[in-house]
């Protein structure tokens with residue numbers, strides 16, 4: 001199972017895309033991106049709301 005996150009899905013005009021087999025790592029990197037690029041704090045639940053699970 002691979003977890004995918006696209007920043008555009010959160011409403012930003014942003015091409016940031018990330019995929020990882022490790023949900024903890026993905027959440028960490030997405031939170032870091034949101035803070036640095038969008039000055040926005042995302043909770044883990046906020047991130048997980050926009051994560052897509054794909055077989056891989």
Ligand SMILES: [Zn+2]
Nearest residue numbers: 007012014016
């Ligand atoms: Zn972004």
